[in-house]
Amino acid sequence: MDFTKVMYTRQTTRSFQKFALSQGQVELMLQAGQNAPISRGRFEDYHITVIKNPEILAAITSAAQEVTGNADKDPLYGAPAFFVVSAKEPAKPGSIASAAAIVENMHLQATAELLGSCFVMGLMMNGTLDVEEIREKMQIPEGFTPVTGMLAGYPHGYLHDRLRTLEKIGSNIVE
Template structure:
């Protein structure tokens, strides 16, 4: 698919079918994340956790919903796959793990769109891992790594067919 078409088709999907994405599509999405730029090329400071276990996803969702005071909410939107991006904080470059995660997730979201798979950036549900050590320990992260953000993935209940018009919604100041 043409890059601008993929960019204009990508949207935050908040309703998914109950079907696992194919291993082939998942591998393309993961490989796209692994191709993202990472601060100083330090790929050993990021870690991906792919979660497709329904019970574990449900526990993450319920824990996050309770943290935010809405036990009926579904912060993972019923997605059958969640990829958590964890990072190793760096004192010399504060918050680089956040920038790395954003680049990785954007690459994965665009690759998912190209495969007809919906995605949504997950940030709030990360609080579940900080509140529940059992959830955190299940990620089996390397020492010092913390969950930073994630992307929920799955086949959307409504297909990704509508392209958006490209608008400059961000103020741009050019200095020459």
């Protein structure tokens, strides 16, 4: 897909079909993440874990429901793949910005492949991924903490084009 089309088709998907993603699809997104701009070029300070195992995804949903007390909501929206971006120094603004850049690259790549995707940070903020049982299942390497993530999978229906706008985010140009 042409880059401009990708940019204006990117959108949040919150309802996924169950079909698993192929190894090739996952690797395309991982490669896109690798090409993100990273603070001080410290690529070794980040790690991406891709969770495709349905039992682990279900355990994350259950843990989130327990943590939030909201048993009706699935924060994974039924997605078949959860990309978790972890950082060595999670408290640093540069780490969060870099991890977000990784996710945005993967989000755009997912869009280019006509996949649905969703930027996720709620699960990192509300402590779901700190639950010991979940931490163990995700196999995140020692010394890394999850800071951002992305869900991906086949959407129900199609991704729609969006109009270009200058209205959503305020801006000013100083000449």
